[in-house]
Amino acid sequence: MKLIASFLLAVPALAHALSSPDGQLQVDVSVNDQQQLVYTVQRAGQPVLLASRLGLVLEQGDYANGLKLASTSPVKIHREHYTLAAGKRSQIDYVANEQSFEVANAAGQHLLLTVRASNDGLALRYSVPGAGRKQFKEELTSFAFAPEARAWLQPMAEAKSGYKRVNPSYEEHYQMDIAVGTPSPSPAGWVFPALFRSGANWVALTEAGMDGRFHASRLRPDSAGGVYRFGLPDPREVFTGGGLLADVDGPLTTPWRVLAIGPLKTVMESTLGTDLAAPAVPFDKAKLKPGQASWSWALLKDEATVFDVQKRFIDYAADMHWNYTLVDAEWDRQIGDAKMKELASYGKTKGIGLLAWYNSAGDWNDTPQTPRSKLLTRADRQREFARVKAMGVAGLKVDFFGGDGASMQAYYVDLLKESAAAGLLMNFHGATLPRGWSRTYPHLMTMEAVRGLEFTTFTQDDQDAVVTHAAMLPFTRNLFDPMDFTPMVFGDIPNIKRATRNGFELAESVLFLSGIQHFAETPEGMATVPPYVKGLLRELPRHWDEVRFLDGEPGKFVVLARRAGKQWFVAGLNAGDTPRDVTLDLAWLGAREGQLITDGEGPREFSQGKLAAPAGKLTLAPHGGFVARFR
Structure with missing residues (x-):
């Protein structure tokens, strides 16, 4: 504790201390003696983050060093009420105290830092005003933990590794209860959300408010001294011919950097990941139906994507009182449009909606599964959305994306906006972390990651x-x-001993x-469970x-x-x-x-x-x- 106390005392006079509505959380923002923007975080008088860096570097301006505080806004209360079609709460009230800090660099250019403190954590983002091109280069935001803090982190897979070069897909195992400062086993760093225990408090780090113009971030692999910093996507994580980092004309605004903070119960019940996302786009409420789905591929694989098996899984879903059946890869070759339409029509008589798999890929990986490369342009998407709607399909599962570059983020958002207009539900696999998209795009029922x-x-x-x-x-x-984990098996898994x-x-x-829970169990496995278990799952x-x-x-x-x-x-x-x-x-x-x-x-x-x-x-x-x- 002496080390923490001396570290905090080293921070110069504060620009301001912003508190949460309940007064428990305090965020102190200042420009230090090195003319750098820094912040500290305390909860209930206990340090959570030690002095940590803030700032941006653009090709057109350095907001990392040589800074002075230009102005500080009054504290205002930010309030929002919103609903989630698929989330941990259906009705959410978000209340936070908000304050903005404007700093100027040596060239007279200005950066605006906006901070919100709520009872369950804090969020911050940067804005660079004015006309002209703004090309992102580096972010200085860091999270400095005391040496005794612990971490629960998932390594980020290196781009173009794994099956048919599909990584990164956020599909690694977590390293649990490790010392802060432990380097990532992957040169790509650590994914969000990242979980830490700092004294009596827990901290979950993520980002939200992704609108398709900014790249997605991660934590860098090196966190020497317990200082975690924002990292960048690999240059290969782009849509074909597209850009890697944010590059805009006019004002630039980053996504929110989000920290849920408090006792474990507070963090576990927090909704900050969606609180900081943009409000929902319009979607036909009559088609916005969360629920459960039967799914053959989990245990039966590609060979089961045939008409007779899928019809049996529709019957299975109807018997279980679920509301969807997912028809996975190769349906176009192994079933075909006419028979898919027949399946959708049959499902409709049973109250079951049909979901169809698509391969997102262009040339960013080598996956052979089809339908492939059918969604790459707006014209492609309009054609395919019309095609599946004519079959009677309710939604798509789109797989095998290419990473976190700005152009790949734009591809996700284009798919979400255009599928919303078409009235189709969406599920992304082989994909990035959603980062609050389920609020902005309520028809995004789930994502793998x-x-x-x-x-x-x-x-x-x-x-x-x-x-x-x-x-x-x-x-x-x-x-x-x-999260589309696709859970639940009661029977056997071929060639595997269940743990x-x-x-x-x-x-x-x-x-x-x-939003749609795709159950892995087959009709045969479900037949082995007692009636009271089936009764629970039906209800x-x-x-x-x-x-x-x-x-x-x-x-x-x-x-x-x-x-x-x-x-x-x-x-x-x-x-x-x-x-x-x-x-x-x-x-x-x-x-x-x-x-x-x-x-x-x-x-x-x-x-x-x-x-x-x-x-x-x-x-x-x-x-x-x-x-x-x-x-």
């Missing part, structure tokens, strides 16, 4: 690692954005948040209204409660190799008693019972889990 269940069907090593991986995801990847118990798999159906809500974090530790175990209407679903899983006793504070449920489904004696068995409020006690089996439903 995760080492999902499919990897556990490829190798036993991935299967064995999935228990801790799944216990990590609610704290990081799925913290703010919908999870059935209760663990069932818990994922509630713990993992996705799962199609969207959630509220979330509560009840207990957990990243990578070890997690228990969440989700509300839909007047019903609460409490779910948890245990990644440990030994049983875990948990006692849950359920006083907010009153004296209600919940229907409990958990593991039976064997790994493929279930048992049922009751979980009573206000003090719920249960033992989670090794690699096991549970779901409790309170009506």
